[in-house]
Amino acid sequence: MKIEEKILELALKKADSAEVIYEEGETKSVNFENNKLKYAHSKSIRGVGLRIIKDGRIGFSGTTDLRTPQELVEKALHSAQFGQEARFSFPSNGNFPEIKIFDKKVVDFPMEKGISSGREIIVIALAAYSDCLTSIEIGKTLWRRRLLNSQGLDVSNTSTTFGLSTEILQVKERGLIWIGEAESSRKIPDTFLNPVKKILERMKLAQREVKINSGILPVIFTPKAMGLLLSTFEMGCNGKLVQKGISPFLGKLGEKIVDSRITLYDDPTIDFAPGSYPLDGEGIGSQRTPLFENGVLKNFLFDLQTAGIMSTRSTGNGLRGFASQPAPACTNLILKTGDTKTEDMIRDIPYGLLVDQVLGGGQSNTLAGEFSVNIDLGFLIEKGQLVGRVKDCMIAGNVFDAFNNIAAIGDKAEWYGMDYLPSLYFKGLSVVGKEE
DSSP: OOHHHHHHHHHTTTSSEEEEEEEEEEEEEEEEETTEEEEEEEEEEEEEEEEEEETTEEEEEEESOTTOHHHHHHHHHHHHTTSOBOOOOOOOOOOOOOOOOOOHHHHHOOHHHHHHHHHHHHHHHHHHOTTEEEEEEEEEEEEEEEEEETTSOEEEEEEEEEEEEEEEEEEETTEEEEEEEEEEESSOOSOSOHHHHHHHHHHHHHTSEEOOOOEEEEEEEOTTTTHHHHHHHHHHTBHHHHHHTOOTTTTOTTSBOSOTTOOEEEOTTSTTOTTOOSBOTTSOBOOOEEEEETTEEOOOBOOHHHHHHTTSOOOSOEEOOTTSOOEEOOOSEEEOOOSBOHHHHHHTOSEEEEEEEEESOOOSBTTTTEEEEEEEEEEEEETTEEEEEEOSOEEEEEHHHHTTSEEEEEEEEEEETTEEEEEEEEEEEEEEOOOO
């Protein structure tokens, strides 16, 4: 009998119902720092989590020590005495969509190739800028999960992840230029050179420093910078925040919140996307969930417990690892593209700003949609052209105002983390440049 089966058997001797999640994984990576190979790293982990319902209350315990399953069970039983009232039942076996989350090429990828690819990227960067310092991480993960419960659910899956991040730093007399790009997927990328190519294009534009006048200016956010603005929508659509009564969207389902061109959805069913899965951490099948359609708020994201409290159904967004209980969260966040090329957005602006990187979150009140951040990488637009990199510049505004003041939406989307986003062109945001 496997350890996860033994734990379930022991738990059911004292608990009314139980669920066991077993996970094991291995990560291998190579890291370059300042143009040199720093280290190659390998890490393995395995663990198990037990969630029970006893006398109507939830108990949980997780561990990486699989030698004492009885101790794990006793800890879960003890925690149930103080646990939240259970508002759900564990699901039974269901029909789960077939989502591609495993690529054997990731498993077979030799890390020696990661080292040679890293060195190739550094050669390309130094050929363009001999004074630059390049840092790279290339890594792969193989992950196995088994979920079983007292209702007969018993599902196993194996997934892969491949990640590549590149950062280039250039030290100049008047400051630094730092530009980073990253890719993550459940399969091997077609080429490892896309991030460095993007960086070098931006680096060329960044060589000229320019000043920007303060004021309400038209602003373009690239897909890389869009995550800052979408965090308010992610949090607002989280069922846990709705349950707690602190979501800005509480009581607004079916209302038009943003521009009618905005359609935003959560979708873990996309083959090989970084946040995809056939079922969530509770055994609920994955599904595409519209959050906003044509500007109208359509849904919130729920796990089983939060859905039970809110008298609704789980959306299959109960995310978790073996060491934690499930909680609702976004998977792959997709913003529907528009019909305008980024180049045409730039040409349309007589004087404005393109934002590509911001420093930190910087938001003063995320749930209220307020933001105020320093521009890490931004470019002045004059007479429809990018003319140089702006320094010592801040941008501020309110997300809800901005998303009701859209000039155009980009016709192409790009993956950044688990977000697939186009560029957005806003008619006016507050930009503050450095005063002389």
